[in-house]
Amino acid sequence: METDTITAISTPIGEGAIAIVRLSGPKAISITANVFKGKNLGDVASHTIHYGKIIDPETKEVAEEVMVSVMRAPKTFTREDVVEINCHGGMVAVNRVLEIILSQGARLAEPGEFTKRAFLHGRIDLSQAEAVMDLIRAKTDKAMSVALKQMDGRLSALIRRLRQDLLETVAHVEVNIDYPEYDDVEEMSHDMMRTKSKEVYKEVVELLQVAKQGKILREGLATAIIGRPNVGKSSLMNTLVQENKAIVTEVPGTTRDIIEEYVSVRGVPLRLVDTAGIRETEDIVEKIGVERSRQVLKESDLILFVLNYNDVLSEEDEKLFKAIEGLDYIVIINKTDLEQKLDLDRVYELAAEKPIVITSLVKEEGVNELEEAIAKTFFAGDIDTGDLTYVSNVRHIQLLKQAKQALEDAMEGLELGLPLDVVQIDVTRTWELLGEIIGDTASDSLIDQLFSQFCLGK
Ligand code: GDP
Ligand code: ZN
Secondary structure, three states: OOOOOEEEEEOOOOOOOOEEEEEEOOOHHHHHHHHEEOOOOOOOOOOEEEEEEEEOOOOOOEEEEEEEEEEOOOOOOOOOOEEEEEEOOHHHHHHHHHHHHHHOOOEEOOOOHHHHHHHHOOOOOHHHHHHHHHHHHHHHHHHHHHHHHHHHOHHHHHHHHHHHHHHHHHHHHHHHHHOOOOOOHHHHHHHHHHHHHHHHHHHHHHHHHHHHHHHHHHHOEEEEEEOOOOOOHHHHHHHHHHHHOOEEEEOOOOOOOOEEEEEEEOOEEEEOOOOOOOEEEOOHHHHHHHHHHHHHHHOOOEEEEEEEOOOOOOHHHHHHHHHOOOOOEEEEEEOOOOOOOOOHHHHHHHHOOOOEEEOEOOOOEOHHHHHHHHHHHHHOOOOOOOOOOOOOOHHHHHHHHHHHHHHHHHHHHHHOOOOHHHHHHHHHHHHHHHHHHOOOOOOOOHHHHHHHHHOOOO
């Protein structure tokens, strides 16, 4: 039976910037060799690792410097030829490498598909396979639907529509300026530009918001538990892990064992970053000061800040509040089974509008409320992955951010009453940036398009 070659990003979770694109199947080696500059991978011995570069076949540019492990069947996890491309440039680079590999005829692996193949080829038994697959599925089902949707072209369709809107606006403005039929043509054009810019802006902002959720679904929410010693951080971590079944993925037989730890709280995957699972910060502020702790904590998507109900609010607590100002955090007031010594009014004042949850972890009280708060913080209620267009590619997200900025510039220009041909520069730029997302090279200038689509016939 003919099997195809599958690929996926397989990233060890942690502080390290290394990410891996893994391929398995009869063409794993030839597909990689096609885009690899370095040794001829077709000739190298099994279970060897090679330094080289991944070349984008379209642009001929170097996409990434990599270390490639080549493992030939049958002594591999899947018992097929397996290649692992180690990228050092983080998620941006690894996304690009994955795209390139996909363009060479590999297929995006389904959740657990590597494991399924290992099982089908007798490499592991069913119970092992099931265990691994359950764990993987819990983590990746949603992530996979994100990827599939993007491949579906929903994003492209939306981007095309937005570009068309911008293009028509520019065209109309040009026509109005060149063929004024009314005295107030300038004003009308301004209005039209403003309305369209706002409409497109709203959609771009929405895409970016959803992109944030998409990233979380893919990578898990980097979560830090902070608080003074003894407030209950470890207890909180244990509770979350027990209640939500820590997901530990261990894929044996590959060049390294990859261990990922997640807990899924109401559909929100929390990424447990260090050995203990969660980055536990005891005296970070004491050690490195408010400003630097802030820099460190900024890397978290979510901070769980634990306070002790049974102790007065200390200077250190106040410093921690300062360090996390403006970040996404939830305050947890723990040990409510003990006597109150904490100044709650002051806590409410410091936390401002952030969620505050009251718990007694020894009595297992308040845990549901905490889980609800976590879910709410990121999804404003229940997650519905069915109906949204996701942007899960880092390059796309960056382009969208630039487009958003360009639109803001355009709208500001309109507010300031700048001439339309000036504002138009920002609108055109937005159009170009969106074009880069769907791979419309800027070879056709906007003006060429205007002529071909609207026959201005000047
Ligand atoms: P950490 O130092 O912040 O990680 O705090 P731990 O989780 O290690 O907890 C410190 C101590 O407080 C342990 O003896 C816990 O059993 C206890 N503790 C944790 N939560 C509660 C609680 O809600 N009530 C009471 N009375 N004790 C708690
Ligand atoms: Zn602890």
